Amino acid sequence: MDEEEGGDKMKVGVQGTSADIGDNNINTDCDDPMSTGDISVQMEHVETLNSKIDDNQQTDGSGVTKKTSAALPDSKDSKLCGWLHITTNKGPLKINRLRWFAYSDTNSRLYFYRNPHDFLPLGEIDISHATFYFDPSKTDKPGGFEIRSENKDYYLEAPDRAVMMFWLQELQKRRRSHATQRNSDFLPYKSQRPSSIGGLSQAKSRAGAPDQCETKKDNSEIPEIPTSENMGVRRASLDEWRSSSGKPSLLTQSSLKSDIQDVMSNIKKQSNQGRRSVISSSPSPSAEDWTLLDQPSRQRTSGDLSPPIRSGKIVTAFNKLKVGVRRSKQIDEPVCQPGVCFKCKQLQNEVCVLQEEQSSTEDELLAHREIIRLHQKEVDYLRRELQTRFAETEQSEDGLHQMLKERDKHIVELEYCLTSANEEKAHALQKQRMLEEEVKSLKDQVTMLQHMLQAKDEVIVKLTNDMYELEKNNNDPHSSPKPSSPTIRKSVVFDTDTRELEKLRDMCSAYELQHKFLTKEILELNELRQRDNEQHKHLSMENAKLEAKYLQTKSKYLYLLQEMKQPVRDGESSSQTIISQLLTDAIQSDDDLDEQEHFLTSSGQEYDIYGFVKKYDFESGEFDPVTLEAQKLERKSTEMSDKAKRQDEELSHQVKWENYMMAQAGKPLVRSQELKAMVRSGVPHEYKEVVWKECSNFHIGADRDKLGPHYYKQLVSKSNSSSHDPSSKQIELDLLRTLPNNRHYATVDSPGICKLRNVLLAYSWHNPSIGYCQGMNRIAAIILLFLSEEEAFWCLVAIIDYIMPADYYSKTMLAAQADQRVLKDLIQEKLPRVASHLEQYSVDLSLFTFNWFLTVFVDNIPIETFLRIWDAFLFEGSKVLFRFAVAFFKYVEEDIMRKKNTLELNHFMRIMGEKITDVQRVAQIAFHTVNPFPMRGIASKRQFYLLQVKGELAELDKIRKDLYSKHSLTKTHEDFSDDDLLD
Amino acid sequence: MAGRTGAQRPNGATQGKICQFKLVLLGESAVGKSSLVLRFVKGQFHEYQESTIGAAFLTQTVCLDDTTVKFEIWDTAGQERYHSLAPMYYRGAQAAIVVYDITNQDTFGRAKNWVKELQRQASPNIVIALAGNKSDLAQKRMVEYEEAQAYAEENSLLFMETSAKTAMNVNDIFLAIAKKLPKNEGGGPAPSRPGGVNLNSQQTQQSEGGCCK
C-alpha cells in the first residue's frame, strides 16, 4: 500500500509538477499574523499541512484523483494533532481558548488538552458520529468551523482557512476510515488474522485493517476537495467523481453536473485568458479585449509570480487576474505620456471588460442559484428517504433495541445536518440576491463613469490641442505631466471598483468552496448512513438466527422438563434416550455456535494475536464430555462479558499510554511513580516493545556499552562456528519443545526457531557459568514475540544476570529453590488459612510454584495474565514474582479451601494457573490487597534460605558422589558429576 | 497395544478396594517421559511435547481385577541441573519409572544412575520399572534389548521397551507396576514429607489416607 503521507515518493513528485504554485502559499501561512500559539508547534502543524497540499497539487497536476487514497489515515503513524481555538458557551459567556487537539484513531475521538504533554484531556469530541460545517461569510474568523457531535456544537478556530480545510478533510477522512474499520470489524467472513507481531515480523499487526480493495472503492466515491483553485482540474475531478459515484440517491446528478459544468466553463474562460490558443477559438469578444490589455503585463506576471500571493489555499485564477490587472496599472502609469488617446481607449476597454465581468458574474450567480435549487431537491429527496428509513427502523424487534437507539440518533443527526444545509442554502440565496443588487449598482456606476470619461475625453482633446500649440510655441517639457493628474484620479476611482469586484469574486469562490464542501459532506453522510444500514441489516439477520437457535434450545429444554415431570412408569429407557439425545444435540449445536461466532466477532480464529492456538478446553480433570462442554461454554461467556465490561476502561488506558508515548517522543523513559503505576496497569501491546527495551536497558545500564555494539553478533558467530558447546545439545532438544502451540515456534522452519536458537546460544556463550537452563527457552521465546533478535538477547541478559538473583539458573538452581521457601513463608504470613490447609493435606506448594518463578509465569497461565506480570517484572524486579504468586493463591483461596484431599489438591495446584483469567483482579490483589509487601523482609528471607538450601544440596551431593564412585560401573559417570558438582 | 486403556471408572463404582500410589518418572531429558505419561493419561502423543520444567503432576486410574489403582504421577524434568530437585519428587514414592531412549546410549547410563540413587535414597520397597522408550525407532537402536534386560534382572527391576508414539507397552508397564505394588497393606498415600519413608509407620497411616478400604 502506498498510503504514507509525505513519503519520499511524493516529494519527488512535487518537485516535478508544481514548481509554479509551489510552496509560497504555505510560507505565507507561517508568516500570517493570524497564526496563534506556540510557533514551534505551529510549524510542525504547517509541515503536515505542507505535505497535504503537495499531495493535492500532485493530484491536480495529473488531472486525476487517484492519489486521494494516499491520505487515508490508515498509516497510524500520521497523528492528527495541533493547536486550535475552542469556543465554549458558559451561560451567556463565550470563552475562547487555545487548546492542543489530538485525534485518537483507536476510538475516533478528538481529545483536547491544555498542552501537548498533558495526560488527561480536558474534553473530547466523538468524531465517528460528527458532522462538520463552516461559514465562509464570517470573514473575521476565516478559520472558524463547527463540529456537531452527540447533539453538541463545538466551535473551533484554526489560524486560517487553509488550516481549517486541512482539519476538516482530515477529520472527514478519519471518520470515514473509522467507519470502514467498524464495518469491517463486523463484516462476515473477514478473517482478521493479524500478520504477525513484534520481533518476528516487523509489520505491526493492526486488528481489523480494512480490506484493500474496499478502501480503494470508498475513495473513488468520495474525492477530496482540491484545495488549490485550478479550475480546469477541479472540473475534471468533479466530473470524474460525479460519473463514478453511481448512487441511486443522486437522482438529479446529471443535470446538476451539467450546471456545474456551465459555471465552471465560464470561470475557466476567464482564468485561461492568458493563453492565446484558447482565446482565438473563443467567440467572446471580451476575451479578445482582455488579451489586448493583458498582453504587455503577461510576461511580467508569469515571470515574477513568486512573491507571496495571498495566504490560504484560495489561490484563485481570479487572484492571478487581479495581480495582472494591478501590474498593468503599475506599468501603465509611467508609460502613459506618449498618447493620451490610447489611454482613453484603454480605459474604455477596461470598462468593457468590467461589463463583461459583471455579466459573467451574473451568469455565475444564476448558475449558483440553479445549483442550490437542485441541492434543495436532493436534500428533500434525502430527507424523504431518511423518513422512510426511520419508519422502517421503528418496526424492528426487541432484541435490536440498543442498536436501534443508536441508529435513531444517527438519523436525527443526519436530519439536523440536512436542515442546516438547507438553511445554509437559503442563506446563500440571500447572499446572491444581495450580490446581484450590488452588481446592478456597479453597473450604474460604470455608466456614470462612461459619461465622465466622455467628458474627460473632450477635455483631454482640448488640452491636447492646447498642449500641441504650447509645445509648438516653446519647447517646454514640463507641461506634459499636467493632463495625467485626472487620469490618476480616475484610476483611483476605478481601483475602488475593481477592489469591490475582487471582493465579490472572493466571496463567490468562498461560497463555491463551501458549496463543494457541503456537497461532499452530504455524500459522506450518505455513505455512513448506508453503511449503518448494511450493518443493521446484517445484525438483524444475525439476531434472527440466534433467536431461532435460542428458541430451538428452549423448546428442547421445555420438552425435557416436561419429560422429566411426567412420572416415569412405562420404562425409564425412553426418557433416558431423550435426555442423551438432547445432550448430544447440545454439544452439536455448540459446535455450530463456534462457527457462528467465527463470523460474528471474528474471534473464532485459530490463533490469538500472539500466535498462540486458541483453546478453551483446559485440563480440568473432567472426563464427562457434557460437563467439559459446559465448562468450555462458561469460560467463553465469561471471557466475552469481561471483554465487554472492560472495554471503556481499556480505551482510556490506551489513550493515556498514547499520550505518554507521544509526549515522550523517543526519549528514554524516566522511571517515575507515574510510569510505574501505568506499567502496573499494563503496557498496551504496541508499546511493549519500547517499554521492555527501555526496561532492560535500565537494568543493564552502562555494562552494555562496555561490551561494545557488536557484542551480540560476535557471540552469534562464535556459537555458529563451534558446535561443541555443551549447552547447544540441550538447546537443540528444546527449541521445538518451547512453545509448540504458538505458530511462531511450531515447526522447524518457523521464523521464531532460528532466532530462539541464536539468542539462547549467544547467552550460553555470554555467560558460560549458567550456559543454558531449561526454562530460559520459554523466557526468550516470549521476549522474541515483541523484540528484535538482538534486543531480545539483551532483555534475556537483563532478566537472568540482573533482575533475577544470582544462582537462579546456575547448575544448582540454589536461589530458585530458596525462593520457594521464601514464598512458603509469605503464604503463611499473608494467607494463613491456605497455608494450614495445604499443610493439613501435606501438599507442598513449592513443587508447583517453582515453575512460575523459573519461567516468569510462562507455565500454563493465560498469556494476558503473565504478560501483565512481565510488564511489572521488567520494570520493578523480581519482587513482583512474589506479589503475583501470593496473589494467585489469594485469587483461588476459596477453591483451595473446598478441596478436601491430597490428590484433589495436588491436581488443583497443577491447573491453578489456568484459572487466573481475570488480569485486572489478580493485579489488584498483587499490588494492593497483599500490601504491605516490604522488599527488606524478602531479602533477608532469601539470605536465610539460601544458606539452608546450600547446606542441604552439599549433603545430597556428597551422597551422590559416594554412590557413583562406589559402584563406578557406568561410563557416563563423568558428565553427570561434571554438571551436578558443587564448587 | 494391549488394548487396555486406563479405565476411567468413577470412584466407588467397583466393588473392590481403591489404592492410591505415588509414581515418579526419572530419566534424561527428551527420552520421552512426558510423552509416556501423556499417552497413559490421555491417550495422546504430540510430536513436540513441551519440555518439562521442575515437574508436572498428573493422575490416572486403572482397574486391576477387583482393585482400583489411582496413580499420582510426578513427571520430572530431565536436564541435569534439575536433579537437585529430584529428591523432592521421589520422596515417598511407591513406584518409579526410569526411562531411557533406546537410540541413545548415554541415556541408558543415566538411567542406571537413577536406579542406584532410588535404591539408596527412596523408600525401601519402591517398585522400579525400567522403560526403554522410542522402540518404534528400532533402526536407530543403540541400546540392545538383551543388555537392558540383563541389567534389569540383576537389579530386580520391571523392564519393558515402550513407545509413546505407537502406544506400545505404555499401559502395560503401568499395569505391571500396579500389579506388583502391595495392595493389601502398602500403597498408602504418600506418607508425608518429614524424613524418608518408614515402612513401619505406613500401617498406622492407612486410615487417614484414601487407600485400600
Ligand SMILES: Nc1nc2c(ncn2[C@@H]2O[C@H](COP(=O)(O)OP(=O)(O)OP(=O)(O)O)[C@@H](O)[C@H]2O)c(=O)[nH]1
Ligand atoms: N519416535 C518417538 N519419539 C518419541 C517417543 N516418545 C517421545 N518422543 C519424542 O521425543 C521428544 C521428547 O519427548 P518428551 O516427552 O518431551 O521428553 P521428556 O523426557 O519429557 O523431556 P524433558 O521434559 O526435557 O525431561 C518429543 O519430541 C517426542 O515427540 C517415542 O516413543 N517415539
Ligand SMILES: [Mg+2]
Ligand atoms: Mg518432559
